Amino acid sequence: GAVVSQHPSRVICKSGTSVKIECRSLDFQATTMFWYRQFPKQSLMLMATSNEGSKATYEQGVEKDKFLINHASLTLSTLTVTSAHPEDSSFYICSASRETDTQYFGPGTRLTVL
């Protein structure tokens, strides 16, 4: 149990376009979902925390208007990178957790902005 999926696994887009990444908890209801990004050979950096039906809480330095997070249901959260630029190229990973449970991570999405 505790499987989290992400779609797409890889996306290449042109600078200025928007990209949506989906995160789904397949076999459990996730009260909280998290979005991370990871640059090569670096740690996972938490971007934001989202609870179903409420606004996401963003970490310091993360632009909420650029990284739009929607947590529409207990099994789905989306991250939209708006007006993407090459510096947004990164590995984006989501995780999901139940009430008092650890986080289960998705497989990640490799975003490349040309």
Next chain:
Amino acid sequence: DQQVKQNSPSLSVQEGRISILNCDYTNSMFDYFLWYKKYPAEGPTFLISISSIKDKNEDGRFTVFLNKSAKHLSLHIVPSQPGDSAVYFCAASRETSGSRLTFGEGTQLTVNP
């Protein structure tokens, strides 16, 4: 401000031997610690965790030790297997549920046959 640090970017051990991965933290408010394993182009997989009220937690070949006074934890893998080769991240949280994790930089473990 890197609150969780893994000072060894890489570690190489022989199959069958013990692997010891280390992690230090600076925030004394952290009270829940986790280890994750990550393969390239995949998300981290939870391995083992420990609460600050304990100093040791064991699960099969994996044992995590916590030294609160030194703000140090370590993951022991014994015996090491080639399939253990991956990047290992330690993470810390201020809440027992493990929410809002702060990750270390990761250590690449290579287990040689």
